[in-house]
Amino acid sequence: MNFAVGWRQVATIFFMLALASGIVFSSYGIISAPIGKEFHATHTMTMMGMGAILLFGVVMSPIIGGWMDRFPFQVLTTAAAVLLASGLFALSFVQTMWHVIAVYAVFMTIPISVCGPMGASVLIMRWFVKRRGLAMGIAIAGLSAGSFVFPVVVQQVIEVLDWRMALRILALFVALTMIPAGLFLIVSRPEDRGLHPDGASEPPPEQPSTRTKGKPVSIREVVGDLNFWLVAFSLGIPMSSGTGTTSNIVLFAGDLGIQAKIAALAMSTIAVSSASGKLMFAFVGDRFDIRLIQFTSMVLSTAGLLTLASAASVPGLFAGGALFSFGSGLLNPLWGVLIARTFDRAVVGKAMGLVMSIAMVLSVISPVLFAKLRDVTGSYATPFIFYGVAILLSTALLPKIKLRSA
Incomplete structure (x- = not known):
């Protein structure tokens, strides 16, 4: 077809x-x-x-x-x-x-x-x-x-x-x-064009919706599901660390005495590495348990943040930034796949919006918290370590996430 x-x-x-x-x-x-x-x-x-x-x-x-x-x-x-x-x-x-x-x-x-x-x-x-x-x-x-x-x-x-x-x-x-x-x-x-997902000859088997057809989706229905909070924080914490890191990376480079042109080049390296992570997901996303991929991305992000925390020169900046952004890039496409596997198909849009709200709240706080921790301690090592540990701890949430059949 x-x-x-x-x-x-x-x-x-x-x-x-x-x-x-x-x-x-x-x-x-x-x-x-x-x-x-x-x-x-x-x-x-x-x-x-x-x-x-x-x-x-x-x-x-x-x-x-x-x-x-x-x-x-x-x-x-x-x-x-x-x-x-x-x-x-x-x-x-x-x-x-x-x-x-x-x-x-x-x-x-x-x-x-x-x-x-x-x-x-x-x-x-x-x-x-x-x-x-x-x-x-x-x-x-x-x-x-x-x-x-x-x-x-x-x-x-x-x-x-x-x-x-x-x-x-x-x-x-x-x-x-x-x-x-x-x-x-x-x-x-696909049904609008007489097709089925993936171009298959028949619709894929999936769990039937447990909701009454036509019943409005309430916020309470979504947030009352433990899966919602597990997904929201396991995705939101790494996302917020990305916001804080990218918004402060040039200032961090300045603290290390690195020239602005080199810092700009580091941003380009981060973009390339992030793109590589997204493309890697394209190859592995259908082959492995989605929670294993998420765990891998979070470990890579933590390793990148800890590398940045110990960086004292250009090589450390580039290595930490590249490692962190590859992990973040691997996580970016995972949002939709994970949420589609954890919620009734009739409420996926609402669930995704609410998860995004939690992530955005954390992301609004992150750049300010990064800067505050740096000002209090005099070093960006503190926020890098703080968020690295937070991401690592949040991996404990992953085994508790219940997946629906694909």
């Missing part, structure tokens, strides 16, 4: 993740720097746009997850693309930093969720079962592709023109590419 349309979903999600994450997250510092300079903003104020996305994401993730269970994915991705294009266009007209924060909160939160790992996971799990790990690994690699391409492109456009015109060009690019992709390429489910 021709299953090209299934792999088209993977390619489209790869592109959407690269575009949304590459512009909103990876290019945030590049976009916010000239804006902050024009408005004479402090570093703290300049970073508040990113904080606004994370804080609004905590509230919106369960709601968006519920939408994914109820509405066609074409509608959600198209609406997200419209919001992203509108937000970039609105951002080009801001007159104060508070306008910037409001634009990021109102316009960027939904696109980064729908066209991010959460949305990708929900769509891929509908189209793939036996090859879900492969499909997820390829699709999530779009995050790394976006971090390669867009910061460089955005910086070049800003240098040639100015930041306002650069944002308008980005808005036009999103409108001309991402909106049509959502409208014409995304297909919510």
Whole structure:
């Protein structure tokens, strides 16, 4: 059976993740720097746009997850693309930093969720079962592709023109590419095209839903499941450590007396290593117990953090950063696969949104806690060790996670 349309979903999600994450997250510092300079903003104020996305994401993730269970994915991705294009266009007209924060909160939160790992996971799990790990690994690699391409492109456009015109060009690019992709390429489910997951001749065997058909999914129903808390913290703790590490790695390099150019090269190494981890998941995700893969990723992340804690020069920075980011990259595509295996299929979207909320709360705290521990002790070794130990301890949660049949 021709299953090209299934792999088209993977390619489209790869592109959407690269575009949304590459512009909103990876290019945030590049976009916010000239804006902050024009408005004479402090570093703290300049970073508040990113904080606004994370804080609004905590509230919106369960709601968006519920939408994914109820509405066609074409509608959600198209609406997200419209919001992203509108937000970039609105951002080009801001007159104060508070306008910037409001634009990021109102316009960027939904696109980064729908066209991010959460949305990708929900769509891929509908189209793939036996090859879900492969499909997820390829699709999530779009995050790394976006971090390669867009910061460089955005910086070049800003240098040639100015930041306002650069944002308008980005808005036009999103409108001309991402909106049509959502409208014409995304297909919510294989059944909409008379297909079955993986292109099989018959639907895959799966555990029937235990819920009453049409019954609304309540938050209490999801959070009352022990699996929810086991999954939320076993995924959220490593995710938050990644946020804290990447947001402080350049400052850590400065503490070691490493030049800014070398620190930037370290960031590129981290991106390459993270992409390698995602692609590795594509090869192993369908072959091994998902909890074993998660355990491996967490051990690698811990080893990377402890290497960074003992680093005193460039080799330690590169080795620790590469090891940590490979472990994080291996974990990124695992979200959707693990959640699909631990929750009733009728509540997966809501469960994923709530898990993401827990992870976002931990991620909002992490960069601040990293910096606070460094300021109190005078060294980044303390937060690296703290989070390394936290990840290692959270591996004890993995055997308690109950998996449903694939």
